Each structure stands twice: as structure tokens, then as C-alpha cells.
Amino acid sequence: MSFCRVGTVNLIVEKGKILLARRSKLSFVYPGMWCLIGGFIDYGERAEDGVRREAKEEAGVEVEIVRFSGHYYNSPSPTQKNVITLPFYTRIKSGKPHASQPEEVSEVKWFTSQEIRKMELMKNHKEILEAEGLI
Helix, strand or coil, X not given: CCCEEEEEEEEEEXXXXXXXXXXXXXXXXXXXXXXXXXXXXXXXXXXXXXXXXXXXXXXXXXXXXXXXXCCEEECCCCCCCEEEEEEEEEEEEECCCCCCCCCCEEEEEEEEHHHHHCCCECCCHHHHXXXXXXX
């Protein structure tokens, strides 16, 4: 029997730059890789609440949702589960982005689309940015 996990990611764009987080080298999920700020939805949690929670947990910022973007499917490897990712365009309401969960995120940084095109990102995050026309 297989099942699917659902996660959310924040598409935070300011002044032509996109906010990404670097996974901690201690993280059991893609250690050291850059990714969009987000994570799995908790049981019983609304997607909108999950995307806001992840922004606060990983980047120390309060965000407001601008709009929902759609959904993206992540083809898993033999050791991973199926994942559907729900991206939300969000805007920072308060706080300055920083790595607020050092056991999961070691760094939070703004990147230009040109810089991101040259990077390897976690899971399907680069595909999402490309499909959204952000890189």
C-alpha cells in the first residue's frame, strides 16, 4: 500500500530575489541542499496554516498569503513517499528572515533567478520555480 504526503512551500519574492533556505547538514532530509521554505502539512492542518507555520519555523517570519499557485507532483525514489507540493505566493508581514530552526535550516538567503538557475535544489523545487516563471 502506498500513500501520498502533502507539503506546502512559500514563494517569497522581493525586489527580484527569491528567498531560499539551506537544509542543515544534520537534517535527515536533503542535508546541505537549498530549497523553498516549507514542509509537510500536519494532520488536520489547513494548507494555508501549514505554509504560514513553516515560514515562521524555518525563516522566523510571519507571512501573509498573496495567492495559491497550484500543485506539483514529486516522483519519489524507491525510498521516498509520493509527495504533492502546494506552492503559495506569500509576502513577509513581519520579521527579518533568518535560520530560526538550526537543526533543520542552517541558512536563509535571497537569490536572483540567474543564481538559482545554476543551483541544485531539493526535490521538485527548481521545477516549481521554472513552471511559475520565476527562474
